[in-house]
Amino acid sequence: MTLVLDAAKSASSAEAGSACSLDHYLTQPDDSMDGRIAAARERLGSTAIILGHHYQRDEVIRFADATGDSYKLSKVAAETEAKYIVYCGVHFMAESADVLSRPGQQVILPDLNAGCSMADMADISQVEACWEALERLGLADEIVPLTYMNSTAAIKAFCGERGGLVCTSSNAPAAFEWAFARGKRILFLPDQHLGRNTGHAMGIPMEEMVVWDPWAVQIGPLHGGQTRDRLAASRILLWKGHCAVHQRFLPGHVDELRAKYPGIRVIVHPECRFEVCQKADALGSTERLITMVEEAPAGTTFAIGTEIHLVNRLARQFAPEGKKIMSLESSGCLCTTMYRISPQHVAWALENLVEGRVVNRIQVRPSVKHWAGVALDRMLEI
Secondary structure: OEOHHHHHHHHHHHHHOOOOOHHHHHOOOHHHHHHHHHHHHHHHHHHEEEEEEOOOOHHHHOOOOEEEOHHHHHHHHHHOOOOEEEEEOOHHHHHHHHHHOOOOOEEEOOOOOOOOHHHHOOOHHHHHHHHHHHHHOOOHHHEEEEEEOOOOHHHHHHHHHOOOEEEOOOOHHHHHHHHHOOOOEEEEEOOHHHHHHHHHHOOOOHHHEEEEOOOOOEEOOEEOOEOHHHHHOOOEEEEOOOOOOHHHOOHHHHHHHHHHOOOOEEEEOOOOOHHHHHHOOEEOOHHHHHHHHHHOOOOOEEEEEOOHHHHHHHHHHHHHHOOEEEEOOOOOOOOOOHHHOOHHHHHHHHHHHHOOOOOOEEOEOHHHHHHHHHHHHHHHHO
């Protein structure tokens, strides 16, 4: 388990010793933080680095020293010499940064409430119960556990300790091939859609991919909602989890936009439903979606199935090239947990660092850190 409680205590003690509590910061308007953030960054110099995930609001990401998806930012975190890594993302990302960090480095999450609904869908106790059930059924020895980057450090460690690894949306096919070379089937956590879309692209029949329901570990003859024969005949066990943002995109959204904009190019993240991905022109990780837009001819019209902050940012960036970019879903899909981090949180974290206080430090327990590091290292090797 991660030291979430320790991080919370660190935040509380630091607040008590500061001139202004976080609550005071949160009462101030966004633009009043700009000068304070800039001043704190100048005073901290190279001792601190701010990382900003693509889904962050513009008011935060404009202060980032590096932007990217969770994998890219984890690499930046692993390579930086900065003592303080201020991670404007969500909890599992900050955990990965801590796992990959050097001795003496400290990772800070400006708001401890910035979580990930997908990562929360694979609780370590549920995953351990699943594995115990598979052991009782005599199937565990044939399974290689893989987890998506969007998972807790505890889940990454679980996979690392049992011969598995971590993957991203871009290297999932390579991770699957690696796993199949070592076992008969895969347990894929926590996003069923990425697992299904990856398996289908590799030619694995849909009937050989079954969903494990963590809320139905054993009900009568069913295990995780499946019979033993069904589990034994499968090649991929898909954890029943999903991204709350990407699951909102529906096949009908694709049909509506194609009818309204003939020739529109639909590109979506592989966390979207299988039916949406099948109707899209291309799938890609967050970084890959950006590259597709960058490389498209001037005047191309895109509908993008991913978080609205990134879509809007791309629309503004490429408007001068005549590229029309819109969300696949008209009301836009906001990552509410990512949105929790505000300029006020960033200013509070930085100004505390200036005063010698570390707030909201994210630390992963040493035993978990070891095996999570093993799983991440295996990912880098492939």
